[in-house]
Amino acid sequence: MNHLFRNSWTRFVCSFNRFHFSITQNSSKFSHFSGRFEPESWRSMEGMVHCSANHVPLSPISFLDRAAKAFRDRTSVVYGSVKYTWGETHERCLRLASALTQLGISTGDVVATLAPNVPAMHELHFAVPMAGAVLCTLNTRYDSAMLSSLLTHSEAKIIFVDYQLLEIARGAFQVHEKTGAEPPLLVLISESDGPCPVDITSNTYEYESLLANGQNGFQVRRPNCEWDPISLNYTSGTTSRPKGVVYSHRGAYLNSLATVLLHGIGSMPVYLWTVPMFHCNGWCLIWGLAAQGGTNICLRKVTPKGIFDSIAKHSVTHMGGAPTVLNMIVNSPVSDQSPLPHKVEVMTGGAPPPPQIISKMEELGFGVSHLYGLTETYGPGTSCIWKPEWDSLPLDERSKLKARQGVHHLGLEEVDIRDPVTLARVPADGKTMGEIMFRGNTVMSGYLKDLKATEEAFSGGWFRSGDLAVKHPDNYIEVKDRLKDIVISGGENISTVEVETVLFGHPAVLEAAVVARPDDHWGQTPCAFVKLKEGYDHVSAQEIIKFCRDHLPHYMAPRTVIFEDLPKTSTGKTQKFILREKAKTMGSLS
């Protein structure tokens, strides 16, 4: 048999040259025709060409260009009295990108931010890549030392700083100066509708003035290749020094659409920003909302009252939040709550949500969808797709089903649970634990300047999440623990997530975290750190332990309970490594 479609790189180059030739022959007006070809194994054939008419590198900056046409007069951003349309946002981003190039930013340079969810953060997600640069959104809870260290590591040329965080940035610059390093340029983000609250020195720019100097007709520097970097996200550092995760234009485009689809975000949604924009680029939804022509409701500070008020005022349709945000909502005083105008869809993730919290959110009228992912997977990677046949189950069963992490989204190729050493697939029995592994286009390009860590994370051709999970018979996965968090007691694996779920079932428990405590006899035993709800100070450790023993196999119940506030990362994750250190210093129990 002859193969009609065969590898014909040579033939393609030929036909491509002929194409150019014939264009030039026909009319000089068409001289701006531009094309490229792929010298890899493209299976071309006679008549096929690869040119600017049928190929554009995938990038989420295309979403803004489209939104400016399709949704021009609709509201893009609301922040207090500040309000923009998509047409205005587009123009502002063009000006800002132009201003960045005027400051000397070249293709591939890093531009950093230190800011909460204000409009400038929204705009920088488009303007920085439109200037050909890479956006690095730093965690607003870093101290000056950490900030200085990450500015050095990322080689950021400019940092945009919110006025309330200026002292942290100045502190970081002082650390820089001690080492003789040149600090980045600083652009101050002041409140647009108020006076600038600080003096602008000669080495500092102001956001609105800078933007006003940019050109509206700026020619966007699109990526030459869709695998070019678009952003740099440092991990939250629950277990180690933050690592710089590099996202590509291609991955960001694909994860934006996959997240829009997994959250059921239709055309023209109203999205409330309770997830930090600096965290995985807001789970890629800053870009995803431009794709759907949505309205971004920005909040400087996330409080239950602020959430309920915004929902009522702006008819919010969708929002997101780590389980800690959901916990804050369900435990807020009734005086802070107001009835929802309609069902508000909440996407939760970042840590396994206790079923009790999901139940309570749904009682309040929220629809909770549960996703799972890591910074290395652009945020969301799996979701617990809800089957209509589960609707008729009792609330607690529904919540247990929904607390599972589910199946991979459309941007990924595969998520599997495998033995971390042999790579053997675990049986779908809901019992056998293995490591969650990812494979697909929405996995990071690597850790910046840390090839060793990249190699380790990708060893075996899969991204190793470091999370332990089981696979249920219906193929849904359920996280049982971080590989580093699991408690091994008398040879038995104890999922700290399972113990925490029982603890959350106790009426007095507001927050709970379980870690391993060294034990001479058992090796390790579970140790619970618990924050009680107000008015429950009388509850004793013994009562908590008894409650756990009533609801769990004996060996899984905590042997120690300590009442205190839990240390958290800025994204609401409990810093178990701190608690583990604390449990160690208590010595062996036996």
Place this chain on the structure above:
Amino acid sequence: MNHLFRNSWTRFVCSFNRFHFSITQNSSKFSHFSGRFEPESWRSMEGMVHCSANHVPLSPISFLDRAAKAFRDRTSVVYGSVKYTWGETHERCLRLASALTQLGISTGDVVATLAPNVPAMHELHFAVPMAGAVLCTLNTRYDSAMLSSLLTHSEAKIIFVDYQLLEIARGAFQVHEKTGAEPPLLVLISESDGPCPVDITSNTYEYESLLANGQNGFQVRRPNCEWDPISLNYTSGTTSRPKGVVYSHRGAYLNSLATVLLHGIGSMPVYLWTVPMFHCNGWCLIWGLAAQGGTNICLRKVTPKGIFDSIAKHSVTHMGGAPTVLNMIVNSPVSDQSPLPHKVEVMTGGAPPPPQIISKMEELGFGVSHLYGLTETYGPGTSCIWKPEWDSLPLDERSKLKARQGVHHLGLEEVDIRDPVTLARVPADGKTMGEIMFRGNTVMSGYLKDLKATEEAFSGGWFRSGDLAVKHPDNYIEVKDRLKDIVISGGENISTVEVETVLFGHPAVLEAAVVARPDDHWGQTPCAFVKLKEGYDHVSAQEIIKFCRDHLPHYMAPRTVIFEDLPKTSTGKTQKFILREKAKTMGSLS
């Protein structure tokens, strides 16, 4: 300034080699790690790698693999008493792909079909590319001569033929034999739940028996490169000999998701197949529904009664259809209609839908969304995104707004209206006509074996649609005519679409098409071909002309009206070239 992210192809190759090395060093178990790199202008940097963990060529066959996990026990296909789950469909497609390779199909071979919307057509959309081959779905209305010609042109190795179309195929084989060419292998699709209606000769295979011989554990032949061809779609041939439009795996993946988003197809929809699956691969929705875990309701024959019955029986949520299908629904006898159980979303396109038909569909309880595209754009390319602020307008104004073709979808980069000669952008004034031009990843790879036609279609770096349109001040485009259909009378352009819209407003008109008639004085004048509704035989040409003069500038009203049935393509498009010939033979009017 140093550029942190710079072109570093050499550096990447180095780090890539180091990666392999370190994997091999660490553990021989990880030897199946596989990777590739892009020797084009990827802007890599230290720590970034490009390997099987973070790159998979985009292909819609991934959707089936995911559906088999995420939606395993949910219904994939219903056809009469035949019913499959996604788990079963996945297994059947693996077996079918395996069987194709057993028949000698190699990567890049073409596999053709000649069949209506039956389950085999659904399965072949996955199984053929899973065998590494290219799917060519032929129009079921072709005669034997055309079929023979396209089988020769496509070099199809196998053709799958529905039992009701067997004689057409045999006729084509006889034409083949006369020319001495070897015909393709024939696989007969019989009705699965009945006896095989024809004798199977030794040169012919039967679908179910073939599939049963395939292996479930077949190793899918994924594309090496996402620009590899996945399907070959011949244009409907309204104006010329059908051209073979080549789709890529990448384009098919992106258009599937873009179409799902533009039609608002949520998770687990129920889709009624009234659009032919052979037409643009069912507007890419065969793949799109696998992405969303939908149920495909297959119909051999599309009738109003069949549509209403299927909606009621299967709780259909979405369907599609050319304006002719909508026309058939709104003009069906009341006895064939039944009340809708809920709003059914209908996506219409393929020709400009008359506003009156949209209004009547909405009165019946359908929600109509309007899209526009061509075979060359994988089907849908733009959609008339509906703005909530239009809800309060009167029905006829709403229908006029909705009859516009709208804005480009998320898979494309840009759709613009430009002067076909100078490529200058027309003003967004709703009046100035220009040619609709497309640019982006969901534009075809080219016309098979017709580089000249590909070059013409892509001249200037845009895909030239051959359609004339205006751009409204809100950036929505509106098709006015085919470039070849427009009537030029006394130097004035007359949009035949506008005249047809007025004709549809006359209560007696069922179908209408306007073409140019040569005229010694005016050059051309509009000539209307009209099919009247039953019971309206008394209506005269003069009455129709007067009606048009009352609703249009005088020069735009037809000067001739001819009552007759309109010639159509199988996708419901009127074959205006036939009418134009007819109008020519009538000679000049003056």
